[in-house]
Amino acid sequence: MKQTKDVVLINAPSQFYSVDSMGNEMQTDKTYSVGLAYVSSSVKRAGFDAGFIDGNFYRIPVDDIVEQVAEQRPEAVGMNVTLPNLSVVLETARKIKDSYDPLIIIGGPGATLLHDKIISHDSIDVVVRNEGEITVPKVLSGAELEYIPGITYKKNSVAVVNSRSEPITDLDSLAFPDTSIIPDELKETGIVSMFTTRGCSNQCTYCSTPQIWDRKIKFRSPESMIEEIDNYRRDFELKEIHFLDDTFTVSRKRLNAFLDAYVASGMHKDVKWRCLSRINTVDEETLIRMKDAGCYHISYGIESANEDVLKRIRKNITPEKAKDVCEMTSSIGIKTKAFFMIGFPWETEKEIKETLDYAAALDVDRVGINIVKAYPGTVLYEEVNRMFPYTSGFSSGIDYKGPEKIQQCLNKYAAIPERSCNPYFSTQELLGFAEQGFQRFMENRGEIQ
Template sequence: MAKLLIYLVNPQVPRSRDEEKKGLYPPLGLLYIATVLKERGYEVKIYELNVESSNKLIHDVQREQPDVVGITVHTVSFPIVKSLIKELRQSSPSTTIVCGGPHATLCPEDFINIADIVVRGEGEEVARDLPNLLHAIKELKTRAMKTTLVVQGASPNIDELPIPDRALLNTSYYGENIGVLVTSRGCPFNCLFCCVRYLFSRAYRARSPMKVLQEVLYLVDRFNVHRVKFVDDEFTVVRSRVREICQLLKEYGVGVTWSLPNGIRVDTVDERLLRDMSEAGCDLVWFGIESGSERVLKYIRKGIDLEKARGVIKIAKDYGIRVGGFFMIGAPGETLDEFKKIIDLIPKLDLDYIHFSIATPYPNTEFWNWVQVHGRFITLDYQYFEKTFIFETPDYTIRDRLRAVELLERELGYYELSDDVKIIEELLTRT
């Protein structure tokens, strides 16, 4: 087979105010796949549509007629991707369209007769088998006018994956976030509201401390990175591994500061680990606390102790680590009165930062099924997911949720969700 030309696309994803403040993260999932494809000898180009115009992509597709266009798809970006694929088809009918990412994993049925190939789960092993897949879809197309091949990606040994080649990116798009990296996949916990287990399973797979060090050194040497962000779904599951990473960072005199912006559990750290992290350059940790109600925490299977959370936060701050807390509005089983407990709790935690997200059920997940049993959806339009309240329950109506936002503004001065109030008011007039 001749050398393949492959475009990989990170589509535009609507972002919240807090996400805008954090800046754009490099698309590490795409980058892992791009690096695997490059090792196979294919020509690979990455398009970052959160910065670049889709017109450039369409123009290049029309001019170069790539063999494959691969697109990572989040639920909230699916409407945008659907329109984009129509334009791609018009520009190059012979190009094979491959979709992967969270929404492709959760809802492959949404891509039938839209994409040629849908990849569920992790994509590296699928990328290695790309020639066979292209042959298979070609055979299928000879028998039917429209068809879509759905493929389940195997979970790779992530310690054997290459370091993602950031040279494939326009690094100027990401600023200091070029120092973002992932050291593990999967989460062994089973929170009702979370969909990570559907994407990577509950089997926790971690890269060895030495491999983590090698990637940090690569970032320092190649891109002059001074700050690293570990964006694992749960970085501190295995404390001994984290301690070894800390020891290596100190032994090699790497000299970077680092943070855990995706959040970790308060019950996966202790004083010894926080001390080691601080000594190795960690200066910011976010904890997933989610609720101020012990009953709700038990109901959603978060299973943390709020008194322990207070103690862990104090220890982290004593070691000079700034601390942020993640919370939700609308957790399964929550009521407005129980949400008010968050308002009472936050001043006692002495957090440096807080972030509130809107509890969002995704299709074909346990949380989605829970809403169908215990409440009702206000909208199923993907463009509103994560941005506003898409469901309510008899015990926690949309009006109650709007009052919760007002409480955040009045009691805590938190205005990051204010725009969402306007969106839901518009939706309510349609129901």
């Protein structure tokens, strides 16, 4: 394969809808792709020219994205799949291929989970699985595809799945995310997102993180984290950091080292931050230290108030412990959000309402009530397929060539799926439960009458 001189990376528009505090469907907040920012930096470090089109942030229609690509005519086009944007990615790839014939590379978490199905699309040349910072430059370099670990590609129209690439163990060795792809409108807000770990050692049956990374957690050093924050501060006025790690507090030793370094830098005085945490990884002393170091908001995944459900999804927490931690976090002065999931395949109306009652009474600032989705590669996905084969899965019978077939892909994996994982309730009925839960929570807070 010949070497590629330039590539355009595309953050495809997402059709990810969730439910707001009044139970209304809404599109998620506009943001940028940290994953593509890492790939962009790695590609540029390797000596390639990289352009960028943020179709998601600017809500650019597919035809306009295709027109921009056709005008630039890069030798390669890279797009990330997050599952909610799958249909848009496939449609964009098809239309780009219709206009001319660049190498089309697909990556991202959805690509890892569905690589064998995505490669069957006529327009897709290479699917990069797992981490892309090392693999994408290798693909662009012109190396023979059969010798590149971590990709799925076509050879004589037949899909070939290469061995997995070695996990990147030294996260500090990666180039910092490319700040040039952050929209100016976001820079003006002073808010950035950061990843400081990869992997998850927990056993939650619904989570696809171990399939995307693996179960062994890799950490960035506190020094690297501080240096990246300084990098943003040199580029624009930084006001707030959103740490996107599944569990920012998973290592007490690493957390304390970061808190010490952050306070020593003095940045905690004018750059606040928020994170995701887990109920069984914090205590009062830790929360106080986090608050003193600028943490203003923590989100906890509680998922259910029913102990049998929690055991079945291997959450390893109890409703009582979750309640205590949320109350403690709030009392210390850190804003708190709790996430819940309803619609597990065995879940009854009684169990769902038990969770909604619990959420409505919980001492937190906000709740998120999500409809259960069974992602490929998860224990839950296999369980749903065994119980109700028609409700989930990426059907091998789907033809990916036409827009109406692409819509089927979206229906399978959208944030609000066409069919729920629960045999007792439809997606719309589950959304109705979620709306009731939100309204009760807001009423209890006195925010609606």
